[in-house]
Amino acid sequence: MKTTGYAATDASLPLARYEFNRRDLRDNDVAMEVLYCGVCHTDLHQARNDWGWSMYPVVPGHEIVGRVTRIGNKVTRYRVGDHVAVGCMVDSCQHCDQCRKGEEQLCREGNTQTYNAKDRIDGTTTYGGYSKHLVVREEFALRMPDGLDLSKAAPLLCAGITTYSPLRTWNVGPGSRVGVIGLGGLGHMAVKLASAMGADVTVVSRTRYKEADALALGVDRLLVSSDGEAMRNAASSLDLIIDTVPVKHDVNPYLPLLDVDGTLVLVGQIGPLAEPSTIPLLMGRRRIAGSPIGGIAETQEMLDFCAKKNVLPDCEMIAIQDINAAFERLERADVRYRFVIDMASLAA
Ligand code: NAP
Ligand code: ZN
Numbered sequence: 001m002k003t004t005g006y007a008a009t010d011a012s013l014p015l016a017r018y019e020f021n022r023r024d025l026r027d028n029d030v031a032m033e034v035l036y037c038g039v040c041h042t043d044l045h046q047a048r049n050d051w052g053w054s055m056y057p058v059v060p061g062h063e064i065v066g067r068v069t070r071i072g073n074k075v076t077r078y079r080v081g082d083h084v085a086v087g088c089m090v091d092s093c094q095h096c097d098q099c100r101k102g103e104e105q106l107c108r109e110g111n112t113q114t115y116n117a118k119d120r121i122d123g124t125t126t127y128g129g130y131s132k133h134l135v136v137r138e139e140f141a142l143r144m145p146d147g148l149d150l151s152k153a154a155p156l157l158c159a160g161i162t163t164y165s166p167l168r169t170w171n172v173g174p175g176s177r178v179g180v181i182g183l184g185g186l187g188h189m190a191v192k193l194a195s196a197m198g199a200d201v202t203v204v205s206r207t208r209y210k211e212a213d214a215l216a217l218g219v220d221r222l223l224v225s226s227d228g229e230a231m232r233n234a235a236s237s238l239d240l241i242i243d244t245v246p247v248k249h250d251v252n253p254y255l256p257l258l259d260v261d262g263t264l265v266l267v268g269q270i271g272p273l274a275e276p277s278t279i280p281l282l283m284g285r286r287r288i289a290g291s292p293i294g295g296i297a298e299t300q301e302m303l304d305f306c307a308k309k310n311v312l313p314d315c316e317m318i319a320i321q322d323i324n325a326a327f328e329r330l331e332r333a334d335v336r337y338r339f340v341i342d343m344a345s346l347a348a
Contacts, residue, residue: 005131038063061129165294174198319345
């Protein structure tokens, strides 16, 4: 199928319109028209080759909401017209222990990312949701729950699940004390989800600039990381910290915020850390961990949770033609709190 999208053709060039083909439907594939696609900081990292493995052209986008337009012969889960969503993965081996327990994101053979990866059957490059159409195997399509606003739901597919999963892994619930470093796309979802789970939530931001927003989003307090006295006063006050900072940084100032047995979970793919000191780790039996997205079953659970609790991201809707300006704003942390592309803006 011929389709149209927006692609980065080089790390230094702006994204531009790009025509390409989607594969013919395999028996277990669904084809979808993309209605909305969120803009994740990962899209910016990949377009700019920050991680060194971009295969150009890169068509970014892994927060995808659409409508099924065709189904393969053996598809059982979806019908034409259904509203579906796709996140950061489009395939995995499906037979290893991790896949069998629904943790495809941790597939022993590596999951297939929605873009900038190789299809595990025909070896072609995967292209993401900054495009009119997508073809995906049905096991990696999520069902959109009734009542969830389609125009706002897209960011749940990455920012939502990436923060929901560690909140669930570390058993957050009423009485938990959760910290969130960085109030951006992931950070604001962490805040909303942790609040909806009944936790007491602290945002740790670089300045007081986003304080009014943070309180409106449901946080209990904003802590300014550059305010040494406030940071000292907040020592041992958190059980779990989700660190969403998208660049290399020093975690040492944050570790003392954790109480005994507390965990700081990194979700930013930032490569080497500045050297963490063992002192706060040993003295408080604290831990540093990482967490990648979530499995398909957990992503569906998160969507259903958001529909039930009416948890939705704060979105700024843009046209695809505005994507380069949006990237520049994302780089300056000037987004409240997720850009979503209305794909109707892209002529076929
Ligand atoms: P974002 O919207 O740009 O938000 C990042 C926030 O971090 C900013 O709003 C800012 O908050 C803070 N920040 C930015 N630069 C900083 C700096 N130099 N020092 C300290 N804080 C800084 O990004 P995002 O879309 O939430 O993504 C965050 C990271 O998660 C990215 O690296 C992305 O690739 C990664 N990610 C990982 C996964 C996964 O599966 N683990 C999934 C999705 C994304 P304040 O202004 O409040 O300080
Ligand atoms: Zn993402």
